[in-house]
Every structure is written in C-alpha cells, then in structure tokens.
Amino acid sequence: MKMASDCVRAMTGFWVVFLVLLRLSCSEGQMVPALFVFGDSIMDVGNNNDLPLSVARAILPYYGVDFPTKKPNGRFSNGKNCADFIAEKLGLPTSPPYLISNSSQSNSSSPFLTGVSFASGGAGIFDGTDEKLQQSIPLKDQVELYRGVHDDLVQHMGSSGAQKHVAKSLFLIGIGSNDIFDYAKSSDLRKQHTPQQYVDLMVSSLKDHLKRLYSYDARKFVFAGLAPIGCTPAHRVRNQNEPGECNEDTNSWCRMYNEALLAMMKGLKSELGDISYSYLDIYNVVLGFIQNPSAYGFTEVKAACCGLGDLRAQIPCLPISQLCSNRRDHVFWDLVHPTEATDRMLIDIVFRGSPQYTYPMGVQQLAAVET
Structure with missing residues (x-):
C-alpha cells in the first residue's frame, strides 16, 4: 500500500x-521494486553462458525444452526455475535477467531497476567449488558484482533514492549445495573438519557476505535452504551401501547446514536490527514430494527425466540422452536439478508463508514489510 x-x-x-x-x-x-538473485545452478538464468572457460552451461538440448522459447537458455531445467517463479509471484515485469544481458542494455535509466541475477552454476559459498568444472562466479564475486550494480543505481537515482529502492527490494539467496558436494567427495575435507565444523564454516562465510550486502542497503532477504540433495539421482546411483536409495550422510549434512543457517539469521537479526528475512524450508517440501509423490501429482521420484544409465543418472543430460515423455510427473530433471514442475509447486507452497515450511514469514509477507 x-x-x-x-x-x-x-x-x-x-x-x-x-x-x-x-x-x-x-x-x-x-510487490517490490526489484529482486536481486544470488546462488548456484538452482537459480542461474544464464550467467555461465558468458564465462568463456566454463563447461557448466545449460546450452544443449534438452535444457529449455519446456521454456517459452523451447530453447536452451542457461537454466539448468527443462523450463523455468525457482527464481523465475518467485519473480512472477512478486508481480515483476520480467524475471531478473542474468548480469551480462542486463548490463548490455542501452538505456538512459539504470538497467537494474527491477533487479538482476548473479547466480552461477557450480558456485559455492567457498571459492573453488567448481574446480573441476572450471569457472563459475563464487558468492564472494557475486557480492562484488552487486556492489557495481548498486553504484549504477546511485548514479541514476541518487544516494537516497537508491537506498530506498534497494531497501524495499528482495535479495534471494540459494547456495551451499556445491559446498556439500565438495565435502561429500573429498576425503581431505572430511579429515580436516567434522560435518558440523564444515557447515559452521559455510555459515560463517555466508554471514560475512550478508554483512557486505547490508552495507550496500540490502535489508530484506529470502533464503532457500538446501534440498535433500542425497536423494538426487546422482547421489542415489552412487550410493554403494543402498543402491538406488537416498544417501543419508549427505542429507544429514544438508540438515546441519539448514539448522546453522537459520540460527545465524536469527543472530544477525538481533545484531543488525533493521533486516527482515524469510527462510524457506526447501528440504522438507522436496522430501514431501519424494515420500508422498501421489499427493503432489508425481510418479517418478528416483530417476532423472533426462540422462542415460541407471536412474538416467550415469551420463548427464545430453542430446543423445533419453528424455522422459512426461516432465510433469518427475521430481528431478537431470542428475541433480529439479524439474520445472517441482520448482513451480515448491514456490506455490512457500510463497504465501505456510508456517510449516517458512520462518518467520513467507515471501509475500516479507515483500510487504516496511523499511
């Protein structure tokens, strides 16, 4: 109002x-002036397409097969992703485009007025989560890129105008899966840190990045907790103890991280005072899809829709891959990413603020918070 x-x-x-x-x-x-998006491939809408050394790109068929253009566009999905659906529900004119496409616009006003995405497939809270994939934009660099966007807004709107504009906007953050992937596959990391020590380091590093965003007027944060990534097709097919079943060690680390993230945000709220946030319990929403699929219209919760081999998860989604005929009944699109249907239903559940899955409020309520 x-x-x-x-x-x-x-x-x-x-x-x-x-x-x-x-x-x-x-x-x-x-509902808000702008949406600024930070994260990994769950949120990426194309930033990796413009990283010359990166092979972590969603640029081959069948990615984008259900997107309006029917073409690969940098989203690691058959269609739209979480960031797209949140932007739609916020009433934004478009989903925040990836940084390079947005900054290349020729406009007398700032091209960032309604937001921008910095998310990058393979990115982590720590640097180096994409060591094998070569080149993503880690969170530290995403935050630094935001500083440049903030400077641009100040140039076009003035310091006070930019401050008010940004403070009313939402900052969507979905990251941490790649850090957990690294821990799962690195015996060195597991020797150096207990799981709790590792997730505490993740959250401590994230807190530093949030404070930097705060110093550039960010006040309203949406946090997507980690999903049960031990239940992704890639982790199921590699589970030597129980082939085809969820990797419970990996899932337990995701739960540890989510608990530490929520505790950190409560503390940061006490420390800074004028921030507001919404924590989205992605873990339990997606677990519900997996454990009770018929209630949500799913029939396949283990296998990927696009891929080859056991559970279509031994070879990634490539043009030679098998493609499921009905993407709407699969929870997972490829080795590790959800289908558009999963993301759509997920955001439908958390946007308005189901007390079971959001804390202390949903995205819609956060958008209405006065700053």
Whole structure:
C-alpha cells in the first residue's frame, strides 16, 4: 500500500518523467521494486553462458525444452526455475535477467531497476567449488558484482533514492549445495573438519557476505535452504551401501547446514536490527514430494527425466540422452536439478508463508514489510 501511495504522490510533479518511473518500479500488482538473485545452478538464468572457460552451461538440448522459447537458455531445467517463479509471484515485469544481458542494455535509466541475477552454476559459498568444472562466479564475486550494480543505481537515482529502492527490494539467496558436494567427495575435507565444523564454516562465510550486502542497503532477504540433495539421482546411483536409495550422510549434512543457517539469521537479526528475512524450508517440501509423490501429482521420484544409465543418472543430460515423455510427473530433471514442475509447486507452497515450511514469514509477507 505504501508503494502505491508513493507512486501517486510522485505523479504530482513532473508527471511525464514520473510516469516512466511508475511503469518501471510501481507496476500494478508489483510487490517490490526489484529482486536481486544470488546462488548456484538452482537459480542461474544464464550467467555461465558468458564465462568463456566454463563447461557448466545449460546450452544443449534438452535444457529449455519446456521454456517459452523451447530453447536452451542457461537454466539448468527443462523450463523455468525457482527464481523465475518467485519473480512472477512478486508481480515483476520480467524475471531478473542474468548480469551480462542486463548490463548490455542501452538505456538512459539504470538497467537494474527491477533487479538482476548473479547466480552461477557450480558456485559455492567457498571459492573453488567448481574446480573441476572450471569457472563459475563464487558468492564472494557475486557480492562484488552487486556492489557495481548498486553504484549504477546511485548514479541514476541518487544516494537516497537508491537506498530506498534497494531497501524495499528482495535479495534471494540459494547456495551451499556445491559446498556439500565438495565435502561429500573429498576425503581431505572430511579429515580436516567434522560435518558440523564444515557447515559452521559455510555459515560463517555466508554471514560475512550478508554483512557486505547490508552495507550496500540490502535489508530484506529470502533464503532457500538446501534440498535433500542425497536423494538426487546422482547421489542415489552412487550410493554403494543402498543402491538406488537416498544417501543419508549427505542429507544429514544438508540438515546441519539448514539448522546453522537459520540460527545465524536469527543472530544477525538481533545484531543488525533493521533486516527482515524469510527462510524457506526447501528440504522438507522436496522430501514431501519424494515420500508422498501421489499427493503432489508425481510418479517418478528416483530417476532423472533426462540422462542415460541407471536412474538416467550415469551420463548427464545430453542430446543423445533419453528424455522422459512426461516432465510433469518427475521430481528431478537431470542428475541433480529439479524439474520445472517441482520448482513451480515448491514456490506455490512457500510463497504465501505456510508456517510449516517458512520462518518467520513467507515471501509475500516479507515483500510487504516496511523499511
């Protein structure tokens, strides 16, 4: 309501100029001015496409087969991902585009008014999670890229205008899976750190990055907790103790991280005072899909939709891969990523704030918080 009244008052002056701004940042039904996205391949909408050395790119068929363009576009999905669905529900005119496509626009106003995605497949909280894949944008660098976007907003809107604009916006963060993958496959890391020590280091590093975002006016955060990645087709097919079943060690580390993340955010709220946040319990939502698939319209919870070999998870999703005929009944799209159907249902559940799966509020409630 306050955003709408601000827009009305703005039109009393130089109405032609403000009409343009109104259409850009106060569209009918738009809950926040902008959405800034940080994370890994769960959130990536194309940043890796422009990293020349990266092989972690969703640029081959059948990626994007159910996207409106029907073409690969950098999303590690058959269609839209979590970031897309959150942007839609927030009423934003478009899903935040990836950084390079957004910054290349020619516009007299800032190209970042409604947000941008910094998310990068293979990225982690720690640097080097993509050591084998070669080149992603780790969280540290994503935050540094945001600083440049903030500078651009200040240049176009002034310091006070940018501060108000950013403070009302949402910062969506979904990262940590690749750090857990690293821990799972590295005997050296497991010798150096107990699981609890490792996730505590992850959360401590994340906290430092959040404080940096805070120093550049970020006030409202949406945190996507880790899914039960031990249940992904890739981890099932590698489970030597119980072939085809979830890897419970990996899942336990995900739960440890989620608990540590939630405790850190509670502490950061006490420390900083003027931040607000929504924690999304992705783990238990997705586990519900896996344990009770018929209740959500799924029939296949173990195998990937696109791939080859056992559970279609021994060879990645390539043009030579087998493709399931009905993507809507699969929880998983490829070795480790969910289908569009999974992400759509997931966001439907957490957006409005089911007390069972969000804390202390849902995304919709967070968007309405005054700053």
